Amino acid sequence: MTAALPDHFAVLGEPRRPWGEAEALKEKFLRRTGEVHPDRVHESAPEERRRAGELSAAVNAAYNLLREPKERLRHLIELETGARPAEVQTVPPGLTETAFAIGRLCRTADGLAQENERATSPLVQVGVFQRAQPVLEELTTLRAGLVVRRAELLAEIQDLDAAWDAAPTVGDPSPPRPWERLAEIERLLGYFQRWLRQLDDRVVRLSF
8 A cells, every 4th residue: 555645845834836935934944843843842751752753854854855946846746636747767858968068078077087086196187187177167167057047947936836826726627737847847957956966076076
């Protein structure tokens, strides 16, 4: 039997919608943490302390998930539609060139980092350092472009959220909420999140 999906929105008293303001969410988290913190029942019966620990863990899990736009969207879609967004392994057509550039740069950066690690001569290290500078610039430029594109997706989520109250709910005979677009945004955020981690890792490796 499949376990029931936890409702992280309900744990924090957060409405089910695509966007949540960071400060408002943090305030709810801190207030709820104060209400369920195990220290409040440290002299109570073991069962009550155990329950307080579970509630505290649930509050932390809810906050950590809902403050991340991608995870929040994924959870919302799964709760409201009953299905998780599809796992698509193929890079969207509009991102194939970006994916190719990231792969090329990461391979180049890894090669230079390995050369530097194997170098036993300061002269060789200087040569590797000089060749690494244009690669670092490319990595930084590509990263900046991804940050801009991710920001555009976050702005779109906020636009969709602004119209959320006027949109019909699941099961309403009217045109449905934009679940397909939200699922697409969730997938795109996943790509950008992964690529940004890869680029950040290479920037660190080349900062020798």
